[in-house]
Amino acid sequence: MISNDLLKGTLRTIVLKLLKENSRLYGYEITQKVEELSGGEIKLTFGALYPVLHKLEAEGYVVTEKEHNGKRVRIYYSLTPEGVSWAQSLVDEFEDFVLTMRLILQPLPAQ
């Protein structure tokens, strides 16, 4: 199970990447996709997810769309054009970071 500290710094990147690859998603759907793609290693709680989603909306990177089904309201999230370009830059930045960490953490060659 991935630690919360590591997850905290990457949650935005994860959410934006998923929204970039899917036209729109709702909250529960995002948690299910993350769990599926991570092989069960990352289980997002709504306490972690929804503040990130609402902050992204306040910052203008995502927009919401409500769908009513009787009394039930489902809120779908999708990226704005700014969100799309920012998602790509965050993903690129994180991939560079992972590469750098691999270089640092790789075992030393045997002498």
Next chain:
Amino acid sequence: MRILNDLEFDFILDDLEQLGVTREHIRLELADHIGCILEQLLTHESDFRMEYSKVLESIDSSRLPAVQRKILLSENLKFQAMKKTTYVLGAISAIMLVSGAILKTNHIAGASIILTIGTFIIVMGFLPTLFYTSYKEEPSKLSFAFAAIGFIVAASLLTGVLFKAMHWPGANVLLLFGQIILVTGFFPAYVVAIFRNVPSKQKIPMFIMLVLISASALFMISTISYGKEFKEQHIGRYEKANSATNYFSNEANALTDSFNSSIINEIKNRSNKLDSILENTKQELLKESEIDVISVNSKHLDSKSACYKVMIKKEKGALIANSTNAYSEFLLQSVKNAKTKHVVETYLGNIPWYDNTTLLITLVDIAEIQRNVRMAEYEAISELVTAKK
């Protein structure tokens, strides 16, 4: 799995409101999320309420109000900007305090202003925003008390330390006030807050650690003053200067005993008069500081209070500077030899105005001026006596 019906969904909505999710848009979203979880677990034979209770337990429903608060704060861009500002203010003030401390230690100009501005930023900018944002994220009576008391303690202690470093009046009052509130207010509140979240096994070691840290911090604060080595070094200089003053005065007297010259007598009179001004100022400073004999254990050596009263308010600083400069000019006119003139200029150079220094430094400066006056007097009289022979 089965889909929830409207009645069941209404039940979830009402229950979430009872559990503290008071904002409708958040309640609707969380209800949909919980509904999705339930729908995966429910079958046509399941008991809805039983499964719902299990789901609530798994998500720790007591945290729901905190989740709502976190969502509301994340939507509030002004609050987010305030949090970022807190970090920036903290970084700036930390850099200023460290730089100011380094400059102060090396007696480089600008230290005072940097330390003052750094402390101002911490007390009026960083601390209020830090405590406000912390309180907003976990609002409760305890966290409000914690934030308010924490601010008062930190502001008093930091301001007290600045005042102590700058030798401004009121430092001890601020430090004492801060220490009292730290011990009687902040520390108990902190212990309660910590102990609520600490597993039982760790409570006693944690308590002992907190007591030791607080005691160390209090002790450290109470010892801010000149170090022993610094005092010994400067008292040594003071005593050597006094000793040299007496020596050169006696030597000059020995020279003048055998010569009766109006110019030599004039030099002697003026130097005695100047020495008297310097000696009286020293005694006045010691009296004002309630010190009989200066030593390493004397109090107020790092204080500027007596110096302010004597050197500034009574204008003794200006009197010393003017009198010494006038004496120097007189001596330079009285001697003919270029080498003697150079020596007089070296000793009496251009005596600076008093510069808001502490008692110890001021006493050393005055003692060294006294020594230089007697040394210049001796050089001048030596030349005049040699010329007459």
